[in-house]
Amino acid sequence: MTTYxxxxxxxxxxxxxxxxxxxxxxxxxxxxDHELIDASxxxxxxxSDYYEGGAAVIEFGSYT
Amino acid sequence: MAEELAGENCAFVFxxxxxxxxxxxxxxxxxxxxxxxxARTMARELxxxxxxxxxxxxxxxxxxxxxxxxxxxxxNASGNVVYRAxxxxxxxxxxxxxxxxxxxxxxxxxxxxxxxxxEWLPQRSNDDVRFVxxxxxxxxxxxxxEYIEAMEQLEGLVATKAIRAWWDDKKPLS
Numbered sequence: 001m002t003t004y005x006x007x008x009x010x011x012x013x014x015x016x017x018x019x020x021x022x023x024x025x026x027x028x029x030x031x032x033d034h035e036l037i038d039a040s041x042x043x044x045x046x047x048s049d050y051y052e053g054g055a056a057v058i059e060f061g062s063y064t
Numbered sequence: 065m066a067e068e069l070a071g072e073n074c075a076f077v078f079x080x081x082x083x084x085x086x087x088x089x090x091x092x093x094x095x096x097x098x099x100x101x102x103a104r105t106m107a108r109e110l111x112x113x114x115x116x117x118x119x120x121x122x123x124x125x126x127x128x129x130x131x132x133x134x135x136x137x138x139x140n141a142s143g144n145v146v147y148r149a150x151x152x153x154x155x156x157x158x159x160x161x162x163x164x165x166x167x168x169x170x171x172x173x174x175x176x177x178x179x180x181x182x183e184w185l186p187q188r189s190n191d192d193v194r195f196v197x198x199x200x201x202x203x204x205x206x207x208x209x210e211y212i213e214a215m216e217q218l219e220g221l222v223a224t225k226a227i228r229a230w231w232d233d234k235k236p237l238s
Contacts, residue, residue, distance in 0.1 A: 004123050005082050007092040009210040013218050017131045018150060024130040027145045028179070031137065032128040036117035037096075039080065039103040045117050047077070047125075051139040054073030055164050057066075058137045059152050060126060061078065063106035064085040064203050 065158060066114055074161055080106075080118040081126040084133040085211060087203025096121050138164065153188045193230045205235060 025031065031047065038045040050056040066076035080103040086092040093099040096118075103118050119125045129137060130150075138147035138160055147160040170177050192215075200208045212231055215224045 004127075005092045005094070005121070007086050009085050009207060009214055011210075011214050011217060013214045014131075014133075015218060021130045021132055021135070021150050025128065025137075025145060025148065027148060027181075029145055031139050031143050031145050032125065033143060034120075034125045034128065036079065036119055036125060037100065039100060039107060039116040039118050042100075045115070047079075047117070047139065048143055050075035050077050050115070051141060051143055054075065054141055055146075055161075056075040056077055056139050057157060057161065058129075058139060059076075059078050060081050060129065060135050060137075061133060061152070062081050062083045062090075063102055063109075064083045064087055064090045064199070064207060 065154060065161075069161060072161075072165060074164065076114045078112065078114050078116045079125060080116055081133070082123055085199055085203060085207035087207045089203055093121060140164070151188055153186065156184075156186055192224075192227050196227050196231060197234075200234065208235075 033046050033048045035044050035046060037043070047056060047058060069076075080099065083090050083092055083102065090102055090105075091098075093102070099121060100118055103116050106112065107116055123131070129135065130148075132150055134152050136147075136149050136152045136157055137145055138157070140146050146164065147157075149156060167177050196208050196211060199211060208231060212224060212227055215227070221228070
């Protein structure tokens with residue numbers, strides 16, 4: 001497995017992650033709710049701060 | 065989309081992960097401070113209005129959701145997954161949000177709704193020349209060369225002919 005914070009884009013494009021994605025966190029199951037940091041305030045935040053009482057669209061990504 | 069749907073009680077959130085294509089300007093994260101700095105730079109330069117939540121350095125949340133570089137989930141009011149996609153595609157996200165709002169309206173009207181299982185394999189537009197051009201403008205030569213080399217191995221020289229041709233024409237002389 002590639003080191004998570006790799007310094008170069010892996011030659012295999014981390015293709016295994018795409019292969020395993022369909023068997024991962026399935027629809028209908030409760031999503032994990034770990035601590036995150038709000039980039040704007042620097043405070044601890046959780047996804048539940050956003051979906052409770054409604055719904056939330058969660059996009060994952062980075063600048064590059 | 066987030067602004068269009070303001071008032072519908074549906075939040076739009078971005079979770080900042082590792083750098084998918086590290087470069088000299090945006091290297092792989094060696095500290096949480098660097099990761100926060102990259103997230104804030106992105107917010108400023110792209111004019112982000114959505115909240116950006118930065119994952120920890122180990123990528124705990126990213127791992128738990130599948131570790132893909134550009135994926136999207138929709139969670140309902142209970143935190144259950146109702147939509148998950150290996151690629152962020154505004155067209156299908158909009159369709160899924162419209163479906164959620166429809167279901168909400170049905171419940172408010174006291175009409176019975178029941179879940180059913182759906183699988184779907186949509187295809188996204190893939191302007192890979194535009195992608196490498198944007199990657200070059202943001203990160204310079206190295207991430208472009210790494211990406212094209214990887215794609216040539218994964219998809220073959222025919223499928224990647226357009227980005228190789230663009231790069232051969234564009235790349236700075238060494």
